[in-house]
Amino acid sequence: MQPEISDQIFYAFLTGGLCASSTSTTVTSSSDPFATVYEDKALASLRNHKEAERKRRARINSHLNKLRKLLSCNSKTDKSTLLAKVVQRVKELKQQTLEITDETIPSETDEISVLNIEDCSRGDDRRIIFKVSFCCEDRPELLKDLMETLKSLQMETLFADMTTVGGRTRNVLVVAADKEHHGVQSVNFLQNALKSLLERSSKSVMVGHGGGGGEERLKRRRALDHIIMV
């Protein structure tokens, strides 16, 4: 691709400009017939270039060392494996936070999701299984209303994860329904039931707690109400 020895080095080599003791530049310039102002300029440029590259390398290596510390890697871990570990770590952390914020922590926007997970049932042919999850503002009667809704639909809760944080709540339930009364189309029943549940929620948010109060504070207050109801 590129010549092994460039014209520039060759020239500098012949004129003695590239010897180890660079302090002799001036001397060389005065004693050598080839020495010119241009040569000095070129050498100065090379020196700048050299220095800039040095700083660039230092910058990169500095960041690499920070990464070594963050991953608690030995200072003698070589660059390639270090970077491989960094790639892996970033992937892990991204996945981890995604899972948590997606499935556990309440989001700022309301969500409803109903899934038929019948396929995962352990040979229970008489029941159909749904995964129900929703995210909304918390309110005192929310869970009670939810249980009543499920009861009226003749569904049984198998297990539930619930998170209430800062006045917002995310709930993930696995519910079972008898196949005599329900089929896959019951996903829509559930979805609609939840929807009206959340609508009741937003109404209660509007109407209840008539007295003023900070916005963020009010959110947290509602979490308190929930406890007090229990």
Place this chain on the structure above:
Amino acid sequence: MQPEISDQIFYAFLTGGLCASSTSTTVTSSSDPFATVYEDKALASLRNHKEAERKRRARINSHLNKLRKLLSCNSKTDKSTLLAKVVQRVKELKQQTLEITDETIPSETDEISVLNIEDCSRGDDRRIIFKVSFCCEDRPELLKDLMETLKSLQMETLFADMTTVGGRTRNVLVVAADKEHHGVQSVNFLQNALKSLLERSSKSVMVGHGGGGGEERLKRRRALDHIIMV
């Protein structure tokens, strides 16, 4: 530090061994009186070295490109700023997951913590504020017991975050107590009350749910019980 042109290059340069067209090595070896078997060996070694270094660079750059994708960086983001962003991202993600798993997600081990956060009160001189947090197995009566305990201690719950996931629960409450009845030493009261609460929990875990059942399944069952109690 090191000579600008090494003896090796100088020698190879004079013998013509380092010209761009490396295919002519054999020709050079046969026509040049300096050519020896040693020279060929040395050149082969250099070529191996060259190739190894090429591969090493490729390996490093490959990881850098992966990182570019993970951070959705332009493919023209330079190495240094890319690495700077990686450092920042890793720090953020670590902090984020630490916060969540530390303050929200229930841990596998039981924990009790009571803090006097009086200093943070907004000029409320007549009340003392505590931050109460605990993590344990969930059970149906847990929250009810908790509220009764706080009531008996004449403490009022200001707000609460609650997370129940996979049968374990983490609760963070901020409670207020009248300064006429409580001081900083009430931290101990609270701590002991919580401790007996959790002890009751572990007893109920041992005794209750006498019927068999999978270990993990049982955990989740208890989350269900909690809902049904509400």
Place this chain on the structure above:
DNA sequence: GAGTACACGTGAAAC
């Protein structure tokens, strides 16, 4: 001695 990893100086390309 062969293999591996790093820092260096350099040429070239992008602005």
Place this chain on the structure above:
DNA sequence: TGTTTCACGTGTACT
């Protein structure tokens, strides 16, 4: 324009 970034080949040290 000079400045900045990259890939390259090389010297050197460690194993």
